[in-house]
Amino acid sequence: MSPATVLVLLLAVATGAWSSAAAVRLHRSHDYERVFDRQQADRVEALPGQPSEVGFRQFAGYVTANESHGRALFYWFFEATHDVQNKPLVLWFNGGPGCSSVGYGALEELGPFLVQKGKPEISLNPYSWNKEANLLFVESPAGVGFSYTNTTKDLSQFGDELTATDAHGFLVNWFKRFPQFRGHDFYITGESYAGHYVPQLATKILEGNKKAHHKKDRINLKGIMIGNAAIDASSDDRGLADYAWDHAIISDELYGAIKKECTFPEDGEETGPCNQAWNEFFGSMRNIDIYSLYTPACTDTLANASRTPSAAASSSSKLARIHHGRPYNTYDPCADYHVVDYLNRGDVQAALHANVTGIPYAWTPCSDALTNWTDSASSTLPAIRGLVDAGLRVWVFSGDTDDRVPVTSTRYALRKLGLATVREWREWFTSDQVGGYTVVYDGLTLVTIRGAGHMVPMIKPVQASQLFAHFLDGNELPAKPVPATAA
Secondary structure, three states: OOHHHHHHHHHHHHHOOOOHHHHOOHHHHHHHHHHHHHHHHHEOOOOOOOOOOOOOOEEEEEEEEEOOOOEEEEEEEEOOOOOOOOOOEEEEEOOOOOEOOHHHHHHHHOOOEEEOOOOOOEEEOOOOHHHOOEEEEEOOOOOOOOOEOOOHHHHHOOOHHHHHHHHHHHHHHHHHHOHHHOOOOEEEEEEOOHHHHHHHHHHHHHHHHHHOOOHHHOOOEEEEEEEOOOOEHHHHHHHHHHHHHHOOOOOHHHHHHHHHHOOOOOOOOOOHHHHHHHHHHHHOOOOOOOOOOOOOOOOHHHHHHOOOHHHHHHOOHHHHHHOOOOOOOOOOOOHHHHHHHHHOOHHHHHHOOOOOOOOOOOOOOEOOOOOOOOOOOOEOHHHHHHHHHOOOEEEEEEEOOOOOOOHHHHHHHHHOOOOOEEEEEEEEEEOOEEEEEEEEEOOEEEEEEOOOOOOHHHHOHHHHHHHHHHHHHOOOOOOOOOOOOOO
16 A cells, blocks of 8 residues: 555544545545645645644645636635544635735634734734634635736626625635535634625525535535624614714714715615715724724834834835724734735745735735725625524624724614514623623524724634634523632
8 A cells, every 4th residue: 555545544534534434445545645635735834933833734725716717716724723523614704895814814813823013923822713613714705815816807897796606616616625624514704894705605505505416515504603794784884873973983063964964775875965974984083993993093103113114114005094903902003014014925925825826916905906896785684684594503793892883783784684582682701701792683693792893803802712612602602700710
């Protein structure tokens, strides 16, 4: 028996992919060898500046989403820190549309690595979600981050429908590359515009499962979780204004102008006077972080102080405009800059098997390559309701200091679903402190995270990891305080 076959057998046994009966059918070993070799080609042995021992395996590379147009999506996958064979598989999306799940989710929020301020290093995230699950991040659609298309006109034709179609195509092909995870419980999670990405992809999966002739061709989707999510244009806008006024961010006069000129239609399309009021609204917040109201914004002084002179000089004004502000407990409000510096290093890209086609632009957190967004559902509530009716686990969470997609908007939106309340609004606890509030509807759970902004896992990592664990287990968050243990 060849060494390659031995390795294949070991891989199959370790992943539960090979039964004792199948083990003797060596004519099948060629298929497993191909899978093994392809996975090994994507194996990330180590990243520049990475701690020497991390305790889990990681893979990165490209998976085709559309062969005829040459669209390939870049992914980064982390196995769980333990019990890989039994842990669920969780896919995470950031929003935008057009922002990177690798740059934000993986390196600033819930992934196992965090880029260090002022150092060419990454450190382990003590609250990484791969302690609870196998974690998959993908830059979607093509044109975001390292993902690419060989058909240039695609970049002006992306919208919700094409993005969901490509994401589904990516998943189907990813499971071909990693078949040992096909039977795992699968969950889709994300934040912000992922309020579109997540339910739309979940719907595609359910449709695909119905068409599949064999059980092995189905994706074992169990649920979704979305945070500070844009899910209903009318509710999002109404809540945006109400929350800002309630939190003393805008004047009575500006609030009055929005309420007078804007009708908050279901399709989100407003008239000129209303749009002028909204321009004034966003202009009034230029010196604070609308995504995290009560944490410092990333000013030019802070940004330049935390980078090398050459890196600071080369940063574009566009980066400052798209900065979302992702501080957390011991946070760095300019974390975007460090991630940009790290992911544009040649040795980092080589280690990640990224940028293999020589993309003619630098990696950025949110894409300038996408020149148009052709379709955007005014509401994803119908899709969310369909997932509830299908019996999937559906959780919605909201950091309560975000004024971009505030908890007020989320509550307005969910009210439209008309779901019966199963368990009334109550507080939940992290140790002996209130972590936030929760209400359980018939088929959907809403959770708020106290003191968290738009990017909950970065600003409140302890509470976010607690939320994630309870979501996966399907258990409600603790209703009573647990006294903290004395040091």
